[in-house]
Amino acid sequence: MTKPAEIRAHVLANLDHYLAELEKQLTGQGGTVVYLRSADEAADYIELLAREREVRVTGGAEGIRRQIEQLEPRLEDYLKGEPCVAVESVAIEGSGIGLAGAAFLIADAGAICLAGERTGAARPRVQVVLAGIEKVLPRMRDMAVFLPLVGGSDVRFLTGPRRAGELDGPEELYLILLDGGRSELLANQEKRDLLRCVRCGDCLPGQAGGRAVTCPVAIDIESLPLLLREEAPAEVSGWKFRLWGFVMGRPRLYEFAGQMLRAFWREQWGLPAPAAKTFRQLWREGKK
Amino acid sequence: MSRDALFESLRLALGRKKFQKPSTPPEPLLLNRNWTLEQRLERFREAFAAQGGMLHEVSSAEQAQALVAELLAGGEAVASGAPLLAELGILALAGVQSGFTDAELLRNACRTARIGISSCHCLLAESGTVVLRFTPEEPRSIALGLPLSLIIVSRRKLLTNLDELLGLNPRSFESASETAMVNGSESSEIHLILV
Numbered sequence: 260m261t262k263p264a265e266i267r268a269h270v271l272a273n274l275d276h277y278l279a280e281l282e283k284q285l286t287g288q289g290g291t292v293v294y295l296r297s298a299d300e301a302a303d304y305i306e307l308l309a310r311e312r313e314v315r316v317t318g319g320a321e322g323i324r325r326q327i328e329q330l331e332p333r334l335e336d337y338l339k340g341e342p343c344v345a346v347e348s349v350a351i352e353g354s355g356i357g358l359a360g361a362a363f364l365i366a367d368a369g370a371i372c373l374a375g376e377r378t379g380a381a382r383p384r385v386q387v388v389l390a391g392i393e394k395v396l397p398r399m400r401d402m403a404v405f406l407p408l409v410g411g412s413d414v415r416f417l418t419g420p421r422r423a424g425e426l427d428g429p430e431e432l433y434l435i436l437l438d439g440g441r442s443e444l445l446a447n448q449e450k451r452d453l454l455r456c457v458r459c460g461d462c463l464p465g466q467a468g469g470r471a472v473t474c475p476v477a478i479d480i481e482s483l484p485l486l487l488r489e490e491a492p493a494e495v496s497g498w499k500f501r502l503w504g505f506v507m508g509r510p511r512l513y514e515f516a517g518q519m520l521r522a523f524w525r526e527q528w529g530l531p532a533p534a535a536k537t538f539r540q541l542w543r544e545g546k547k
Numbered sequence: 548m549s550r551d552a553l554f555e556s557l558r559l560a561l562g563r564k565k566f567q568k569p570s571t572p573p574e575p576l577l578l579n580r581n582w583t584l585e586q587r588l589e590r591f592r593e594a595f596a597a598q599g600g601m602l603h604e605v606s607s608a609e610q611a612q613a614l615v616a617e618l619l620a621g622g623e624a625v626a627s628g629a630p631l632l633a634e635l636g637i638l639a640l641a642g643v644q645s646g647f648t649d650a651e652l653l654r655n656a657c658r659t660a661r662i663g664i665s666s667c668h669c670l671l672a673e674s675g676t677v678v679l680r681f682t683p684e685e686p687r688s689i690a691l692g693l694p695l696s697l698i699i700v701s702r703r704k705l706l707t708n709l710d711e712l713l714g715l716n717p718r719s720f721e722s723a724s725e726t727a728m729v730n731g732s733e734s735s736e737i738h739l740i741l742v
Contacts, residue, residue: 262573262575262576265573266572266573266575269569269570269572269573270572271561272561272569273561273563273569273570274557274561275554275557275558275561275563276563276567276568276569277569278554278557279554284721288721288724289724294549294550294553365720367717367718368717368718368720368721369721370720370721382687382688382692392553392557397572398572398717399713399717399718399720400575400577400713400714400717401572401575402709402713403575403576403577403578403709403710403713403714404575404576406709407709412598412729412730412731412732413727413728413729413730413732414727414728415725415726415727415728416720416725416726416727417724417725418720418721418723418724418725418726419724420724421724422682422683422723422724423683424683425681425682425683425686425724426647426648426649426650426653426683426686426688427650427653427654427686427687427688428681428686428687428724428725438553442553442556442557442560443560445557445560445561446556446559446560
């Protein structure tokens with residue numbers, strides 16, 4: 260077993276101990292730790308917090324829930340191929356409340372590790388960090404083996420809200436620990452190893468590029484995530500897919516639809532503009 | 548979900564008792580490279596430049612002052628309360644505001660200034676990383692909030708890698724409310740002056 264795998268296995272076997280240590284350290288440094296069951300509960304909690312702090316929330320609890328699912332997708336969804344968002348810090352409204360997803364939690368330091376791009380771009384008054392309960396590590400020095408696995412140009416370790424004498428930084432720091440079915444996975448001997456995942460992304464579709472993947476935390480890549488992906492029902496249905504299938508089955512209609520799209524294209528849609536000429540046009544020109 | 552209910556379900560799933568201590572966790576292997584200062588410098592120059600940072604090396608306070616004045620080009624800057632900046636005479640330069648004790652004054656100064664001058668906790672040679680630790684003397688908005696970040700640090704603070712930083716005193720992270728490890732920046736220009 261690799262060193263990261265050994266440490267992760269040790270953490271999972273003693274998860275209650277390390278969560279209690281993390282909570283004790285972080286609250287001792289001025290942070291607040293909250294345990295919640297699901298993204299829905301977290302969204303309700305954050306909306307209530309925003310209301311208490313008089314911060315306006317665009318889209319209400321539903322908007323917050325969507326952000327939460329991007330920052331902290333359910334472990335099973337992640338392993339089925341839904342990666343976390345690249346920018347791991349978002350502001351709900353102005354700089355009132357900032358939401359971020361943790362890469363790791365460090366028990367002995369009471370620290371939250373954020374890793375990604377521009378993790379410190381927002382400077383909110385209230386910083387809320389979401390994390391699955393499995394993300395805890397025993398000691399700060401464990402970061403020597405785990406940080407290189409997740410990368411990111413910016414790494415921040417939050418060890419509490421701003422302290423006495425500091426002129427900036429969050430006035431309040433909340434760590435929301437999500438169960439999201441993890442305690443059930445922990446009880447399942449067959450699937451418990453999935454919780455070792457540190458979301459390095461190496462095994463995700465498109466990342467491996469056909470090469471053999473060695474999971475740094477020794478998850479059985481060949482069977483466990485594939486098992487989860489196979490369990491998911493194929494969800495290719497609905498009128499959009501039927502329309503797409505109808506158009507794709509009629510070449511002239513497909514070409515006409517492409518011309519219409521080019522003619523009425525608007526930059527405001529925020530989507531990549533279509534190429535000036537279609538493949539079919541280029542093909543015909545090439546044949547002349 | 549109540550905290551106690553979660554902890555109870557975890558203990559049940561793991562077959563553990565309340566307050567049961569874990570065995571000693573496996574020890575991570577920290578990589579000790581034993582590089583000389585010159586080796587660390589060489590590696591840092593390469594890695595920092597590769598991330599788009601600008602590195603300047605000076606050997607005296609006068610050279611540091613001249614370089615900062617050149618970068619300021621008559622403009623305004625805000626500076627942190629890092630002792631090194633005072634020692635080098637940076638805080639006395641024209642156009643440099645410092646000594647903030649009020650959050651509102653700091654915010655206003657950061658709105659108008661283009662350059663933030665600060666120091667840092669240490670540098671990591673292997674990855675070209677700048678490690679910033681935010682304290683009352685080192686506000687976040689000066690170190691990272693402005694279009695140009697100018698960081699001035701002694702070359703004695705150049706460590707080999709993350710492993711060396713964690714091996715020195717891992718508990719030091721708790722001494723500040725936040726530690727940031729920066730590897731280049733897309734949103735602002737970073738100039739580093741090594742003294």
